[in-house]
Amino acid sequence: MAAAARSAEPVLPPRQIVHIVEDDEQLRLSLLDLFQSLDMPADAFESGADFFARAPQDLGGCILLDVRLPGANGIEFQSELDAKGYQVPIVFMTAHGDVATSVHAMKAGAIDFLQKPLRTEELLEAIQSAFAIDAGRQQARLKRQTVRDRASSLTPRETQVMGLVTSGLMNKQIAFELGISEIMVKLHRGSMMRKMKAGSLAELVRQFELLH
Known part of the structure; x- marks a missing residue:
């Protein structure tokens, strides 16, 4: 660790x-x-x-x-x-x-x-x-x-969630896209935000843009 x-x-x-x-x-x-x-x-x-x-x-x-x-x-x-x-x-x-x-x-x-x-x-x-x-x-x-170091710590599911969150989808839409419950989306999203040290969606989007 x-x-x-x-x-x-x-x-x-x-x-x-x-x-x-x-x-x-x-x-x-x-x-x-x-x-x-x-x-x-x-x-x-x-x-x-x-x-x-x-x-x-x-x-x-x-x-x-x-x-x-x-x-x-x-x-x-x-x-x-x-x-x-x-x-x-x-x-x-x-x-x-x-x-x-x-x-x-x-x-x-x-x-x-x-x-x-x-x-x-x-x-x-x-x-x-x-x-x-x-x-x-x-x-x-x-x-x-x-930002790359932070992103490398994400699980594959968290990486998927980050991509969908930064594309503007709501939790319910993300759940539908991934075929999982909205509760699981919230859990993955919270973990992803902590690992990326993003205090807001805008900050997450800026980091996502740096990755790409």
């Missing part, structure tokens, strides 16, 4: 870190020094392959990404991130940017597109914006996981 209760608790989100992907070693070290001086956690990778070899998939924060990288370029790396399931905001940086590249990157979900040499104020504004977006995404993911 205790183990089941622990599994329903939301996992803490990963801390926010600036993940620098830049092949220029001097710039990598310079950026690490900058973020360290601001007490802002940061790590660095020299290529996309290096990133995928060392970075966890549930990382938090943002990726500060150079457009021109050895192997796959930044735009290709952006696509690969999406394909592998990474969900972290990207801030691009380049000394060779053009309008077409920046538009492509932004349409694919990039937060900003910065020109080198980087201006500290502009860089930090972009990082803070990316952190804010990431924080919102992390909270949404945690909420969905919490």
